[in-house]
Amino acid sequence: MKRRRMAAERGFADHGWLKTYHTFSFADYRDPQHVHFRALRVMNEDWVAPGQGFGEHPHHDMEIVTYVLEGQLEHRDSMGHGEILRPGEFQRMSAGRGITHSEFNPSTSEPVHLYQIWLFPAKKGLEPSYEQRPFPVSGRAGKWQLVAGPHGSWDTEEENRPLTIHQDASIYLANLASGESLERQIPAGRHAWLQVLRGAVMLDKFSPQAISLQAGDGLAISDEVGFQVASQAGAELMLFDLA
Numbered sequence: 597m598k599r600r601r602m603a604a605e606r607g608f609a610d611h612g613w614l615k616t617y618h619t620f621s622f623a624d625y626r627d628p629q630h631v632h633f634r635a636l637r638v639m640n641e642d643w644v645a646p647g648q649g650f651g652e653h654p655h656h657d658m659e660i661v662t663y664v665l666e667g668q669l670e671h672r673d674s675m676g677h678g679e680i681l682r683p684g685e686f687q688r689m690s691a692g693r694g695i696t697h698s699e700f701n702p703s704t705s706e707p708v709h710l711y712q713i714w715l716f717p718a719k720k721g722l723e724p725s726y727e728q729r730p731f732p733v734s735g736r737a738g739k740w741q742l743v744a745g746p747h748g749s750w751d752t753e754e755e756n757r758p759l760t761i762h763q764d765a766s767i768y769l770a771n772l773a774s775g776e777s778l779e780r781q782i783p784a785g786r787h788a789w790l791q792v793l794r795g796a797v798m799l800d801k802f803s804p805q806a807i808s809l810q811a812g813d814g815l816a817i818s819d820e821v822g823f824q825v826a827s828q829a830g831a832e833l834m835l836f837d838l839a
Contacts, residue, residue, distance in 0.1 A: 597816075597817070597818050597819050597820070598799070598805070598807060598815055598816070598817050598820065598823075599815070599816045600807060600809070600813065600814070600815050601619055601630065601813065601814040601815065601816065602812075602813050603617065603810060603811065603812025603813050604812075606618055606619050606641075606812070607621070607622065607625030607627065608625075609623070609624070609625070612645070613644065613645040613648035613649075614642060614643070614644055614645070614648065615642070615643040616640055616641070616642045616643075617640065617641045617642075617812065618638075618639075618640055619638075619639035619640070619641075619791075619814055620632055620633070620636075620637060620638055620639055622638055622640060632716075633787070633789055633816050633838070634765075634787050634789075634838040634839065635715045635716045635763050635764070635765050635838055635839065636713070636714075636715055636765070636789055636836055636838060637658070637714045637715060637716055638712065638713060638714035639711070639713055639789075639791065639814065640711065640712045640713075641709075641710075641711055641812060642708075642709070642710050642711075642712060643707050643708070643709050644667075644669070644699075644700075644701045644707060644708045644710070645701065645707055646701055646703045646704050646705055646706060646707060647700075647701060647702075647703070647704055648700070648701055649669075649670070649698065649699050649700030649701055650698060650699045650700070651698055652672075652696050652697065652698045653696060653697070653698070654694060654695070654696045655689075655691035655694075655695055655696075655697070656691050656692065656693060656694040656695070657691060657692065657693070657716075657717060657720045657721070657722075658691045658714050658715070658716070658717065659688065659689075659690055659691075659714065659715040659716070659717050659761050659762055659763055660688070660689045660690075660691060660712065660713070660714050661686065661687065661688050661689075661712070661713040661714075661715070661744060661759070661761070661767065662681060662686070662687040662689075662699075662710060662711070662712050662713070663685075663686055663687075663710060663711045663713075663834070664681050664682060664683050664684075664685065664708060664709070664710045665683060665709045665710060665711070665793060665794070665832075666683060666706075666707075666708065666709040667683075667701060667703060667706050667707055667708030667709060667710075668680050668681065668682055668701065668702055668703060668708055669681040669699055669700070669701065669702075669708050669710055670699065670700045670701070670702045671687065671697065671698075671699055671728075672697060672698050673689065673695055673696065673697035673698075673726065674695050674696045674697065674724075675695060675724055675725075675726055677726050679728050680702065681710075681728060682730075684730055684731060684732075684733060685728060685729065685730045685731070686728070686729055686730075686731060686743050686744060686759055686767075687726075687727070687728045687759075688726070688727045688728075688744060688759040688760065688761065689724075689725070689726050689727075690717065690722055690723075690724055690725045690726075690762055691724060692717075692721065692722035692723055692724040692725070693720075693721045693722065693723070693724065694724065695724045711791075711793070711834070713767075715761060715763050715765055716763065717762045717763055718747075718762055718763045718764065719762075722762055727759045727760065729757075729759060731743050731769070733771065736768075736769045736770050736771050737771050737773075738770070738771070738772060738773070738776055738778065739770060739778065740768040740769075740770050740778070740780065740835065741768060741769045741770065742758045742766060742767075742768055743758055743759060743767050743768065743769055744758050744759040744760070744761050744765075744766065744767040745758050745759075745760070745761060745765070745766040745767070746760075746761060746762075746763065746764050746765065746766065747760050747761065747762045747763075764838075764839040765836060765837065765838050765839065766836070766837040767834065767835070767836055767837075768834070768835040768836075768837070769832070769833065769834055769835075770832070770833045770835065771831070771832050771833075772795075772797070772825070772826075772827035772830065772831045772832075772833070773827060773830055774827055774828070774829050774830050775826070775827060775828075776826070776827050777824055777825065777826035777827070778824070778825055778826075779822060779823070779824045779825075780822055780823055780824075780825070780835065781821065781822040782817065782820055782821060782822050782823075782837075785839075786837060786838065786839065787816070787817065787818045787837075787838045787839070788816075788817040788818075788820075788823075788835060788836060788837060788838065789814060789815070789816055789817070789835070789836040789838065790809070790814065790815045790817065790823075790825070790833060790834075790835050790836075791813075791814045791815075791833070791834040791835075791836075792809045792810060792811050792812065792813050792814070792831060792832075792833060793811065793831075793832040793833060793834055794811050794830075794831060794832040795811060795827060795828070795829055795830045795831030795832060796808070796809065796810045796811065796827070796828040796829055796831060797809050797825045797826060797827050797828060797831045797833070798825070798826045798828060799815065799823055799824070799825050799826075800823055800824055801824075801826050808828075
Protein backbone atom coordinates (compact mmCIF):
# COMPACT_ATOMS: atom_id res chain seq x y z
CA MET A 597 0.00 0.00 0.00
CA LYS A 598 1.27 3.43 -0.97
CA ARG A 599 -0.29 6.67 0.23
CA ARG A 600 0.91 9.96 -1.20
CA ARG A 601 1.07 13.12 0.91
CA MET A 602 1.24 15.98 -1.59
CA ALA A 603 3.20 19.11 -0.72
CA ALA A 604 0.30 21.45 -1.51
CA GLU A 605 -2.01 19.56 0.87
CA ARG A 606 0.25 19.99 3.91
CA GLY A 607 -0.58 22.39 6.69
CA PHE A 608 0.93 25.85 6.16
CA ALA A 609 1.61 28.89 8.31
CA ASP A 610 3.21 32.23 7.41
CA HIS A 611 4.44 34.09 10.48
CA GLY A 612 6.39 36.66 8.50
CA TRP A 613 9.77 35.59 9.86
CA LEU A 614 8.85 31.90 9.41
CA LYS A 615 7.16 30.07 6.55
CA THR A 616 6.44 26.48 7.52
CA TYR A 617 4.75 23.40 6.03
CA HIS A 618 3.51 20.55 8.25
CA THR A 619 3.22 17.04 6.82
CA PHE A 620 1.59 15.90 10.08
CA SER A 621 -0.58 17.68 12.65
CA PHE A 622 1.50 20.32 14.40
CA ALA A 623 0.89 23.49 16.45
CA ASP A 624 -2.42 25.02 15.26
CA TYR A 625 -2.67 22.63 12.29
CA ARG A 626 -4.86 19.62 13.04
CA ASP A 627 -5.60 16.84 10.55
CA PRO A 628 -6.90 13.55 12.00
CA GLN A 629 -5.90 11.76 8.78
CA HIS A 630 -2.28 12.86 9.17
CA VAL A 631 -1.17 12.72 12.80
CA HIS A 632 1.90 10.47 12.44
CA PHE A 633 3.22 7.51 10.47
CA ARG A 634 4.60 4.73 12.67
CA ALA A 635 7.27 6.40 14.88
CA LEU A 636 7.48 9.42 12.57
CA ARG A 637 5.61 12.22 14.34
CA VAL A 638 6.69 15.53 12.77
CA MET A 639 7.93 16.45 9.30
CA ASN A 640 8.21 20.24 9.07
CA GLU A 641 9.77 22.12 6.15
CA ASP A 642 10.78 25.61 7.31
CA TRP A 643 12.14 28.82 5.85
CA VAL A 644 13.48 31.16 8.56
CA ALA A 645 14.22 34.80 7.73
CA PRO A 646 17.69 36.34 8.36
CA GLY A 647 18.33 37.14 12.01
CA GLN A 648 15.16 35.35 13.14
CA GLY A 649 14.44 32.04 14.81
CA PHE A 650 12.87 30.00 17.58
CA GLY A 651 13.56 31.33 21.09
CA GLU A 652 14.35 29.05 23.99
CA HIS A 653 11.62 26.44 24.44
CA PRO A 654 11.31 22.99 26.07
CA HIS A 655 10.98 19.44 24.70
CA HIS A 656 10.77 16.03 26.31
CA ASP A 657 10.58 12.40 25.17
CA MET A 658 11.19 13.01 21.48
CA GLU A 659 14.01 12.27 19.00
CA ILE A 660 14.52 15.50 17.04
CA VAL A 661 16.45 15.45 13.76
CA THR A 662 17.31 18.59 11.77
CA TYR A 663 18.69 18.80 8.24
CA VAL A 664 19.61 22.10 6.55
CA LEU A 665 19.17 22.38 2.78
CA GLU A 666 20.30 25.99 2.37
CA GLY A 667 21.72 28.62 4.73
CA GLN A 668 22.80 28.09 8.34
CA LEU A 669 21.06 27.38 11.65
CA GLU A 670 22.52 28.27 15.05
CA HIS A 671 21.65 25.84 17.84
CA ARG A 672 21.97 26.35 21.62
CA ASP A 673 20.63 24.09 24.36
CA SER A 674 20.50 23.51 28.10
CA MET A 675 23.14 20.76 27.78
CA GLY A 676 25.69 23.45 26.87
CA HIS A 677 25.91 22.89 23.13
CA GLY A 678 26.32 25.86 20.82
CA GLU A 679 26.72 24.84 17.17
CA ILE A 680 26.12 26.07 13.62
CA LEU A 681 24.32 23.57 11.39
CA ARG A 682 25.24 23.88 7.69
CA PRO A 683 23.98 22.22 4.48
CA GLY A 684 24.87 18.55 4.37
CA GLU A 685 25.04 18.25 8.18
CA PHE A 686 22.62 16.27 10.32
CA GLN A 687 21.73 17.07 13.91
CA ARG A 688 20.08 14.69 16.38
CA MET A 689 18.83 15.76 19.79
CA SER A 690 17.25 13.30 22.21
CA ALA A 691 15.01 15.40 24.47
CA GLY A 692 14.53 12.53 26.90
CA ARG A 693 13.38 13.62 30.33
CA GLY A 694 13.62 17.27 29.36
CA ILE A 695 15.75 19.92 27.62
CA THR A 696 15.40 23.50 26.40
CA HIS A 697 16.94 24.84 23.20
CA SER A 698 16.84 27.68 20.70
CA GLU A 699 17.46 27.81 16.94
CA PHE A 700 18.27 30.97 14.99
CA ASN A 701 19.33 31.99 11.53
CA PRO A 702 22.66 33.77 12.16
CA SER A 703 22.80 35.33 8.69
CA THR A 704 21.97 39.02 8.20
CA SER A 705 21.01 38.51 4.56
CA GLU A 706 20.11 34.90 3.67
CA PRO A 707 17.15 32.75 4.80
CA VAL A 708 17.71 29.22 6.06
CA HIS A 709 15.74 26.34 4.53
CA LEU A 710 15.53 23.24 6.69
CA TYR A 711 13.61 20.12 7.61
CA GLN A 712 12.91 19.35 11.24
CA ILE A 713 11.76 15.83 12.03
CA TRP A 714 10.51 14.31 15.27
CA LEU A 715 10.30 10.60 16.07
CA PHE A 716 8.82 8.95 19.13
CA PRO A 717 11.58 7.32 21.22
CA ALA A 718 11.42 3.63 22.05
CA LYS A 719 11.07 4.52 25.73
CA LYS A 720 10.53 7.61 27.82
CA GLY A 721 12.79 9.29 30.37
CA LEU A 722 16.09 8.90 28.51
CA GLU A 723 19.16 10.96 29.35
CA PRO A 724 19.12 13.99 27.01
CA SER A 725 21.87 13.90 24.37
CA TYR A 726 23.06 15.64 21.22
CA GLU A 727 24.97 14.82 18.03
CA GLN A 728 25.85 16.75 14.89
CA ARG A 729 27.82 15.46 11.93
CA PRO A 730 28.51 16.27 8.25
CA PHE A 731 27.92 13.57 5.65
CA PRO A 732 29.81 13.88 2.33
CA VAL A 733 27.65 14.32 -0.76
CA SER A 734 29.78 11.68 -2.51
CA GLY A 735 28.37 9.10 -0.11
CA ARG A 736 24.83 9.51 -1.45
CA ALA A 737 25.40 10.08 -5.17
CA GLY A 738 23.18 7.48 -6.82
CA LYS A 739 22.84 5.41 -3.64
CA TRP A 740 21.28 5.35 -0.19
CA GLN A 741 23.48 6.90 2.49
CA LEU A 742 22.69 5.94 6.08
CA VAL A 743 22.76 9.08 8.24
CA ALA A 744 20.92 7.92 11.38
CA GLY A 745 19.79 4.66 12.89
CA PRO A 746 18.90 2.66 16.01
CA HIS A 747 20.85 3.04 19.23
CA GLY A 748 23.57 0.41 19.62
CA SER A 749 23.52 -0.78 16.00
CA TRP A 750 27.18 0.15 15.24
CA ASP A 751 30.53 0.94 16.79
CA THR A 752 30.16 4.30 18.51
CA GLU A 753 33.85 5.07 17.96
CA GLU A 754 33.68 4.76 14.18
CA GLU A 755 34.55 7.99 12.35
CA ASN A 756 31.65 9.53 10.40
CA ARG A 757 29.29 6.97 11.90
CA PRO A 758 25.54 7.60 11.50
CA LEU A 759 23.74 9.53 14.18
CA THR A 760 22.08 7.43 16.90
CA ILE A 761 18.29 7.38 17.19
CA HIS A 762 16.67 5.82 20.25
CA GLN A 763 14.06 4.07 18.14
CA ASP A 764 13.88 1.21 15.63
CA ALA A 765 14.16 3.64 12.72
CA SER A 766 16.83 4.47 10.14
CA ILE A 767 17.20 7.54 7.93
CA TYR A 768 18.85 7.58 4.51
CA LEU A 769 19.66 10.28 1.96
CA ALA A 770 20.13 9.87 -1.78
CA ASN A 771 20.99 12.25 -4.62
CA LEU A 772 19.95 11.23 -8.13
CA ALA A 773 21.07 12.78 -11.39
CA SER A 774 18.51 13.35 -14.14
CA GLY A 775 17.29 9.99 -15.44
CA GLU A 776 19.07 8.01 -12.70
CA SER A 777 17.14 5.35 -10.78
CA LEU A 778 17.54 3.61 -7.43
CA GLU A 779 15.89 0.60 -5.84
CA ARG A 780 15.00 -0.18 -2.25
CA GLN A 781 13.88 -3.47 -0.74
CA ILE A 782 11.50 -3.40 2.24
CA PRO A 783 11.81 -6.41 4.59
CA ALA A 784 8.64 -8.10 5.77
CA GLY A 785 7.03 -6.23 8.63
CA ARG A 786 8.87 -2.98 7.89
CA HIS A 787 7.46 0.30 6.60
CA ALA A 788 8.95 3.23 4.68
CA TRP A 789 8.38 6.94 4.30
CA LEU A 790 9.91 8.63 1.24
CA GLN A 791 10.27 12.44 1.32
CA VAL A 792 11.32 14.38 -1.78
CA LEU A 793 13.56 17.22 -0.61
CA ARG A 794 14.41 18.64 -4.03
CA GLY A 795 13.59 17.87 -7.64
CA ALA A 796 11.07 15.35 -8.95
CA VAL A 797 10.91 11.56 -9.22
CA MET A 798 8.72 8.79 -10.56
CA LEU A 799 8.08 5.78 -8.36
CA ASP A 800 7.81 2.41 -10.16
CA LYS A 801 7.54 4.20 -13.51
CA PHE A 802 7.01 0.97 -15.48
CA SER A 803 4.11 -0.09 -13.28
CA PRO A 804 0.42 0.74 -13.88
CA GLN A 805 0.53 2.17 -10.35
CA ALA A 806 3.41 4.58 -11.10
CA ILE A 807 3.44 7.64 -8.81
CA SER A 808 4.92 11.05 -9.59
CA LEU A 809 6.45 12.95 -6.66
CA GLN A 810 7.64 16.55 -6.52
CA ALA A 811 9.68 18.49 -3.96
CA GLY A 812 7.79 18.53 -0.64
CA ASP A 813 5.76 15.41 -1.46
CA GLY A 814 5.91 12.41 0.84
CA LEU A 815 4.89 8.79 0.41
CA ALA A 816 3.93 6.26 3.09
CA ILE A 817 4.71 2.67 2.06
CA SER A 818 3.44 -0.43 3.88
CA ASP A 819 2.98 -4.10 2.94
CA GLU A 820 5.24 -3.77 -0.10
CA VAL A 821 8.39 -5.73 -0.96
CA GLY A 822 10.18 -2.67 -2.31
CA PHE A 823 10.16 0.09 -4.89
CA GLN A 824 12.19 1.79 -7.60
CA VAL A 825 12.50 5.54 -7.82
CA ALA A 826 13.69 7.36 -10.96
CA SER A 827 14.74 11.00 -11.09
CA GLN A 828 13.06 13.17 -13.70
CA ALA A 829 15.33 16.21 -13.46
CA GLY A 830 17.70 15.55 -10.58
CA ALA A 831 16.47 14.93 -7.03
CA GLU A 832 17.44 14.72 -3.36
CA LEU A 833 15.53 12.17 -1.28
CA MET A 834 15.14 11.28 2.38
CA LEU A 835 14.00 7.76 3.25
CA PHE A 836 12.80 6.43 6.61
CA ASP A 837 12.93 2.69 7.37
CA LEU A 838 10.44 2.15 10.20
CA ALA A 839 9.22 -0.72 12.36
